[in-house]
Amino acid sequence: MKDYDIVIVGAGCSGLSLAYRLINSSYSVCLIENKPVTNRIRKTWSYWDAYEHPFKHLNKYTNKKLSIHNNKSTSILDCSEQNYCSIDSYDFDKYVLNNIDECANVEIMFDTEIKEIITTHERYDINLNKGSINAKYIFDSRPNSQAIEMKQIFKGLFIRFDKEIKKFNTQLMDFTEKNEFHFFYCLPMGDDTYLFESTYYTALRKDKNEMTDEVHEYIKKRYGDEYSIMREEYGEIPLTTNIKINKKNSNYLNIGIPSGSTRASTGYTFLNIQKQADEYIKKLDGNNYIEFPSTFKSRVLRKMDNVLLQIIKDHPNASKNILYRMFESNDSKRVIRFLSDNPTLLDILIIVWNMPKLIFIKYAIKSFTTRSI
Ligand SMILES: Cc1cc2nc3c(=O)[nH]c(=O)nc-3n(C[C@H](O)[C@H](O)[C@H](O)COP(=O)(O)OP(=O)(O)OC[C@H]3O[C@@H](n4cnc5c(N)ncnc54)[C@H](O)[C@@H]3O)c2cc1C
Known part of the structure; x- marks a missing residue:
């Protein structure tokens, strides 16, 4: 031995x-x-x-600006100080x-x-x-073998356009009108390659082929159908606060x-x-x-995430607005610190303060009596 x-x-x-x-x-x-x-x-x-x-x-590639799109509104996340890297x-x-x-x-x-x-x-x-x-x-x-209810499920296509495109819209989240928490994620990846991804936060099963079709439809509608697929990516990430x-x-x-x-x-x-x-x-x-x-800040973030996941599960449309509002009403650096698990307590307080109050308070109260997601 x-x-x-x-x-x-x-x-x-x-x-x-x-x-x-x-x-x-x-x-x-x-x-x-x-x-x-x-x-x-x-x-x-x-x-x-x-x-x-x-x-x-x-x-591979760094982005300095990402857009978030919901209900015909667009918010820009300025990543010039903390680039979005892949x-x-x-x-x-x-x-x-x-x-x-x-x-x-x-x-x-x-x-x-x-x-x-x-x-x-x-x-x-x-x-x-x-x-x-x-x-x-x-x-x-x-x-671990623990069954996890909510997942982030995504199917992505890495493509190259056959002709040069005029303008590429880098999207962190381009929310769709489906009655689900669903968005497209679109990133330049360098070497003339672009990633387009259909992403769900869901407790349901999703069909990979349907997700691939959604991505093709999205690309064609915006950039035409002259492109080649370089590779594909599929993923399921467990979303749980029960750790x-x-x-x-x-x-x-x-x-x-x-x-x-x-x-x-x-x-x-x-x-x-x-x-x-x-x-x-x-x-x-x-x-x-x-x-x-186990830190106090992580526990606070998990509590918040648990509330958000419950809202996403029960009210996918309302939760798109909540997420959108977070980007729209907070300073980009604060949002990036928050998303990177590095917020100050003031960041957390301000972000919570800027959330739509009624639904957030209702679910925060509910979270004390229900099992965490
Ligand atoms: C497609 C995809 C894209 C992602 N994109 C992002 C992203 O953009 N940003 C981000 O922050 N996160 C992302 N994630 C989430 C996360 O960062 C990755 O899943 C990351 O790989 C997790 O690292 P890990 O070490 O926990 O698990 P893994 O990287 O999966 O490593 C676990 C390893 O354990 C091995 N293993 C399993 N069972 C056994 C066994 N019985 N004995 C020995 N070895 C075993 C597996 O084969 C694997 O190699 C993504 C996840 C996926 C699936």
Whole structure:
């Protein structure tokens, strides 16, 4: 049985982000991934440049302005100070895996199944389909099996126009008139490629083909039908405020989505994964660190997100207005801090103050008596 200081389960965004920070450290590290290296899911991670992290050079494209459109009104989110950036997970994988290959202290096992994990004398025995290993710390990013009601479901097409287009409208949210929380997300991605995505926040199942048709219809109506599809992306991000917070003194820690890194009202996760990886390096080095989901601010945000998710579920149209109003009536920097999980308490107070009061207060009161989403 080989001994490691640290075992990381899952070589996705959170597993590789943590492993990258451990390269050439004094810790011996082993990553266990059940999928083969040839079967990586390609994702585009977008985020506001509101936190320093080691993968900024992988940004494919940055946007300085995003529009939000609802009921014939348009609001502009000024991102000139905190650009809206996108990273292709294939570039991220290549970069991190190359660095792991070249270092002596981090190993990675693809195509490897965990059979069981047993606690022994403050260490963990991990039985695999290929032998056994032992570790002092486990960081586990496997998705948990908890059924989650609300999801962000999206289908995107990366396209290239056959002819040059006159003007591209970069849309963070172009809300549709459906009686559902549904919008199109349209971003330039560099290399003359554009992403168009049909996105739902919903408790219902959605048909991938219908979503693809919606995207085609959207593009054709605005830009014509002369374009080629470069690739497609489909995703389901669990939106929940019902999370299990890691125990402060435990050496078995969940990371990534199962640890509550996803912002429940938006699905944004990438930056929180980066913050979490930095905090866990502090923990490993014996320094003070923050367990973000347990801070007072995170609890307040989760309470707010729970109210928003309930409203989205029960009143999708009203919630489009609420979201739109947030962009329209608040300063862009404040909104970006809020969406990036980095607001001050004053930001939260002002954003709540600018919400439509009646429905928000009604659902805030209701949230004390109902189970959180
Ligand atoms: C298509 C898509 C687009 C997204 N876009 C954005 C975005 O723009 N911005 C943003 O902030 N967030 C985005 N997200 C959300 C989030 O950032 C990503 O899902 C991110 O990959 C989550 O990281 P993770 O490490 O928690 O999970 P993953 O990246 O999924 O990593 C988990 C890893 O664990 C492995 N695994 C699973 N079971 C086992 C097992 N039994 N044993 C070993 N390994 C196992 C998986 O194969 C996977 O490699 C997106 C999500 C999707 C699906």
